[in-house]
Amino acid sequence: MGRRIxxxxxxxxxxxxxxxxxxxxxxxxxxxxxxxxxxxxxxxHLCPGQVLGVRMAILGLKSIGIDDADKFRKRLIxxxxxxxxxxxAVALVTGCRLGRRxxxxxxxxxxxATFLDLETLRAVRVVARDDxxxxxxxxxxxxxxxxxxxxxxxxxxxxxxxxxxxxxxxTIPPEDLPGRPxxxxxxxxxxxxxxxxxxxxGQGRILCRxxxxxxxxxxxxxxxxxxx
Numbered sequence: 022m023g024r025r026i027x028x029x030x031x032x033x034x035x036x037x038x039x040x041x042x043x044x045x046x047x048x049x050x051x052x053x054x055x056x057x058x059x060x061x062x063x064x065x066h067l068c069p070g071q072v073l074g075v076r077m078a079i080l081g082l083k084s085i086g087i088d089d090a091d092k093f094r095k096r097l098i099x100x101x102x103x104x105x106x107x108x109x110a111v112a113l114v115t116g117c118r119l120g121r122r123x124x125x126x127x128x129x130x131x132x133x134a135t136f137l138d139l140e141t142l143r144a145v146r147v148v149a150r151d152d153x154x155x156x157x158x159x160x161x162x163x164x165x166x167x168x169x170x171x172x173x174x175x176x177x178x179x180x181x182x183x184x185x186x187x188x189x190x191x192t193i194p195p196e197d198l199p200g201r202p203x204x205x206x207x208x209x210x211x212x213x214x215x216x217x218x219x220x221x222x223g224q225g226r227i228l229c230r231x232x233x234x235x236x237x238x239x240x241x242x243x244x245x246x247x248x249x
Contacts, residue, residue, distance in 0.1 A: 023150075052089060056114055059074055060113055063113050071107070097244055099112070099124055100127060107149075146187050157173075202217050208232055210232035
């Protein structure tokens, strides 16, 4: 599974001579087919969005100089702009996770993702081209159904026919970085804890976003004890 590459010179080498004489580091890098198998297992099915997401992530990582996401996981942050199949595939390839604070979601409704190397600050945004669907239809006209055409075409189409890549700059506030919470306060209305500067302050009070009128839910019953 995967292909093997050799890297010469170890980062911890202390002299040019030791770098030159260092044995090659052999790294197994997953192929597109490897990732598609994993995507099917992880997501439950393989669809055009999964193929786009896998290829988008592979291209994004390559564009910022990362060939092994596992090795550079602690310095990689990914931003996804849609909460559909492609987002799961991007997370699979990059290893970025919401709970690790390395996967950020912006609800823009676009099949797009930005890949940021925290060490070099290199970042690219990769966007799926709208005309890729039509190109998929002309590439596999005999398949008939658009879903099947896209599924097969997206596996073999050139990157340039599938995506647009742009260099971008991304600034991340300290409270949004991975690691331990930067701050913790208590809402003066509901008494619930708030991490990482997500509170609202005004008129001398500290409120959570729900109590400040930004809630996505509405309480309809009194508090119920958790099941034992």
